[in-house]
Amino acid sequence: IALGSVVRDMLFPDSILIGESDTKAGDVLQTIYLQMCEKKPPVQRMNFVSAELTKISVNTYVTTKISYANMLADICDRLPGADVDVVTKALGADTRIGSKYLKGAMGYGGPCFPRDNVAFAALARKIGARADVAEATDRINNHQIERLSGLVAKFAKAGTRIALLGLSYKPQTPVVEESHSVKLAAKLADAGYIVSVHDPLAQDAAIGVLGDKVVGASSLEGAVLECDLLIVATGWPEYKAIDPAWCKRNGQRLTVLDLWRTLPADKFADVADVLYLGSGR
Known part of the structure; x- marks a missing residue:
């Protein structure tokens, strides 16, 4: 069950995981869950230890898939002609890999992914095992903020007005816990940039975290009109409706860093330079 799609996930789960203390208790839970589900998903039943580990x-x-895709995006940014979306599409076509969560962009956040990845590594250390992959995944994820702030520095000096669009850790939720968008906004503000922020649902929650480091935009249009550099940090569908006219800058071109490849570059060709993360250019 994921935030933003709880009802759908409850009705159409890939599978049902039950940790049970005895067979009778597991039977009761299985009956309840299968009555709620629209289809009959496979049921995995096991003891509490195996269920929690699962x-x-x-x-x-x-999270390993997410960090792997972000690593590929970083490589593609440095490799002329490479395109992370082309690469990950080909990878995802392999049934051993699959396409879900294989999109190079921002790091993962939210209340579950960071917590569970750290918990997995901590459990391994506690029992004397190694969890090198989980630890590397976490390091790659934590590096994303440095990577993205460094990218901004290539295009703008301190004092530049930056509009950062998207603050929730993913679209369709107001949750900003461990959001990389919020962390990036704080990093840029601390570096001396003038940062305004916008989000359809999470703006108030994000400002509650960021305080006076940033300014909340009164509207999407206002955020775009008043910036010198635009960052699309969360792939909200609302941002596909940005009017190119908002990007006009008295003969100069607005730089747009589109971290999720949300905006059609050809639509903005006359007014802005839309730079896609992981595009190799």
Whole structure:
């Protein structure tokens, strides 16, 4: 079950995981869950220890895919002609890999992924095992803020007005816990940039975290009109509706860093330079 799609995930789960203390208790839970589900998903039943390990292992595996895609995006940024979306599409076509969560962009956040990845590594250390992959995944994820702030510095000096669009850790939720967008906004503000922020649902929550480091935009249009550098940091569908006219700058071109490849570059060709993360250019 994921934030933003709880009802759908409850009705159409890939599988049901039950940790049970005895068979009778597991039977009751299985009956309840199968009555709620629209289809009959496979049911995995096991003791509490295996169930808890399975739960955090799922999230740890998913975060590994996310960090792998972000590593590829970093490589593609430095490799002329490479395109991370082309590469990950080909990878995802391999049934051994799959396409879900394989998009190079921002690092992962939210209340579950960071927590479970750290918990998995901590458990391994506690029992004398190694979790090198989980630890590397976490390091790659933590590096993303430095990587992105360094990218901004290539295009803008301290004092530049930056509009950062998207503050929730993913679209369709107001949650900003461990959001990389919020962390990036704080990093840029601390570096001397003038940062305004916008989000359809999470703006108030983010400002509650960031305080007076940033200014909340009164509207999407206002955020775009008043900036010298635009960053699309969360792939909200609302941002696809940005009017190119908002990007006009008295003969100069607005630089747009589109971290999720949300905006059609050809639509903005006359007024802005839209730079896609992981595009090799």
